[in-house]
Amino acid sequence: MSVAVARLAGVSYWYPDQDEPSLRAVDLEIEPGLTLVAGDSGGGKSTLLRLFSGLVPQFHGGRISGRAEVAGLDPLRTPIARLAQRVGLVFQDVETQSVYGTVEREIAFGLENLGVARAEMHDRVDEAMASLGIEGLRSRRLSTLSGGERQRVQLASVLVLRPALVALDEPTSQLDPWGAAAVLAACRGLADEGRAVVVAEHRLEMVAPAADRTLTVDHGQVMAGVAGGVAGASNRPHVRMPRTRTSSDDTAWELSGVAAGHVRGRTQEPVLSDIFLAGGRGEVVALLGPNGSGKTTLLRTLAGLLPPLAGAVRRPAGRTAYLPQNPGALLHLPTVRDEVALTLRRTGSREAPAKMLDAFGLTRLSDRYPRDLSSGERQRAALAAALAGSPTLVLLDEPTRGMDAAARRSLAAAVQTLTAGGAAVVLATHDTDLAATLADRTVELRAGRAAERAETPAAGSRR
16 A cells, blocks of 8 residues: 655645635645646646645745645745755746756756765766756756756756655646657656656646546645546647738748857857748747757847847847746736736837736736746736737747646737737747647748748647
């Protein structure tokens, strides 16, 4: 008979200044094996994972009642640093979790803190990297990695500690199919070794077949099973959005002979070479390709955040809106409403924040502190802040990261409104449903080159 690794008894939790609890009288036992946690954004999935690691309530504050035990420790009172030796948490926003500048040092950081002997440290780092297929990233700087590559590096930095419980928040959200399969195989391997692995995901079709148990978190209540079943998962084919194109022959943006990448000292490190691409007003171009293929590099170059190593970049007059993979990079004000109002103020728009807040289902969250929101809610808040004020060029990097079905529909509707007004949209994604729903053209990046596809891949495609 398995012994529970985590136990919650009557746990309720309120974030600071909130009247409604994010967890409601939760009674739960987590046994060794793979547990999938499903549910809509804001339902309490991320809060549950943060509780296991002690971040709730020790870091976030607020009020909590009930009793909890994780890996033999009380997460409500045990110092977070001590809990981290037994409980590994990988955030969806992995960019906030890094300490060192290079991959190998980042993975070894926890072992260094524990005083593990150097020989054993090397063996454990090698083992963790091999399990996730990232040996080739060993000497890379984190700043040069794609979001999906960073996700796997951060997971390796947790696995290397061999915790009793591993909690992963949307671990496949930025991964190509190969990377997602490697992460799920690593999770299944940990579960088979007798560890507890808890995975919060919206992409249920990927994780459910490997899970030993499934829970749904809905408005803070935790229930066994998946509400609506796996058939309601995000891989359901989407209906293509009918969109009005405006002046499709008018070029809005262009990359001419562009090489793009990073510079270390006097050495150029190109990620992309000889890129010739252009897009028109009212047109949506989707960038597809494996992790590390250069999708983010292309967007950052087009946005003007990364100077091209060669070639020329042309953008339309007006504002360029850029959504990075880390939504937290855009959110720093006290409330969600403040974030949207700031963009409107800077663009000279007379539009009220309420319109954009309503478009992304954020009205009830408008007075919340953005960093206390769930991953999916933060993504919606970042989108609302970025897209306010009628931008002429919209660049979206993995925009459906952490999103439930309702939020995805809100995003599609917002893109429809923007393109109807003449904005050009470029989005980088592994979400082939999104590409099938929105894209007029699809460009695949691979081995530093860009090639336009003859047709957009079908929804649910694993290519």
